[in-house]
Amino acid sequence: MADRSISVKLRAEVDQYKRSMDDAAKATEKVGTSAESTSKKADGALSKMMQSAQQNREAWSTVGTTLVAAGGAVTAFGVAALKTGIEYNTLQQTSRAALTSLLGSARAANAQMDKLDEFARTSPFSKATFIQAQQQMLAFGIETKKVIPYLDAVQNAVAAAGGSNNDIAEIVATMSKIQSSAKITAEDLNEFGGRGVNAAELIGSQMGMTGAQIREAITDGSLDAEAALDALAKGMSTKFDGAADNVKNTFAGATDRVKAAWRDFAAELATPLVDPEGGGALVDWLNGLADAMRGFSKLPEPVKNTWSRPAGVCSLI
Numbered sequence: 001m002a003d004r005s006i007s008v009k010l011r012a013e014v015d016q017y018k019r020s021m022d023d024a025a026k027a028t029e030k031v032g033t034s035a036e037s038t039s040k041k042a043d044g045a046l047s048k049m050m051q052s053a054q055q056n057r058e059a060w061s062t063v064g065t066t067l068v069a070a071g072g073a074v075t076a077f078g079v080a081a082l083k084t085g086i087e088y089n090t091l092q093q094t095s096r097a098a099l100t101s102l103l104g105s106a107r108a109a110n111a112q113m114d115k116l117d118e119f120a121r122t123s124p125f126s127k128a129t130f131i132q133a134q135q136q137m138l139a140f141g142i143e144t145k146k147v148i149p150y151l152d153a154v155q156n157a158v159a160a161a162g163g164s165n166n167d168i169a170e171i172v173a174t175m176s177k178i179q180s181s182a183k184i185t186a187e188d189l190n191e192f193g194g195r196g197v198n199a200a201e202l203i204g205s206q207m208g209m210t211g212a213q214i215r216e217a218i219t220d221g222s223l224d225a226e227a228a229l230d231a232l233a234k235g236m237s238t239k240f241d242g243a244a245d246n247v248k249n250t251f252a253g254a255t256d257r258v259k260a261a262w263r264d265f266a267a268e269l270a271t272p273l274v275d276p277e278g279g280g281a282l283v284d285w286l287n288g289l290a291d292a293m294r295g296f297s298k299l300p301e302p303v304k305n306t307w308s309r310p311a312g313v314c315s316l317i
Helices: 002-103 107-123 127-139 142-162 167-180 186-194 199-205 211-219 225-239 243-249 251-270 279-299 301-316
Strands: none
Touching: 002 107, 002 127, 002 251, 107 127, 107 142, 127 142, 127 167, 127 251, 142 167, 142 225, 142 243, 167 186, 167 225, 186 199, 186 211, 199 211, 199 225
């Protein structure tokens, strides 16, 4: 019985040992599998992190490039705006200076420019064209009070004929020539006709005469030049009234309005540097520079030589 008990006990312990070893093996295998899985997951996570970093790097690089490009575009926009504004305000300055001489005072010049600004703001044509046209009209003796009505009549006639800023300038030049010479000729009628304006018919419509009668009066010299200009302006205004407004509904008119808006925006931006009414930081700086150079030329020769010698040495180096 004792041997049998020992045999059973040993068998039981052996079986228990085998089960324990099997459990240990399974546990070990499980740990290995888990470790392998964890390693794969870690590798996957690291790979994803690296991929994300690469994508982010590319994304930030793209953003950086875009920002640099945007910054360059903004800078170019600002430079273009200042250039346009300075050029336009310079034109206004010189025009105001000329008007001051023609009209006798800066106050009268500014008042006339304000009227022109209000008129040109709603026009589909270039304000610069009107500024130069106004200056020419006044310089050739056309009364100040007639300038804006004349320009309005001309712009409507040109708009009706599908003309341009250049046509306005040429019609105004012909009108100014007639005023200064106190004479209207057949050649003047031809110049108007070349820009789509039948001047003889328009003048006659306001004087109760036919175009042929107007031509005869011009030929024999009986037609008063100033009266003819007034009649021409009134005839253009009557026949072509509203033509300039209609241009706004065309692509060309809309484009010109955008250009005009851009010009006015640029002028406002550049005003601190070049004020259209005179002066400005850039004007003051340039005058200061000129004064400094004039002052240098008045210095004694020994002092000027002291300055020029280092400059000469530097240029040789």
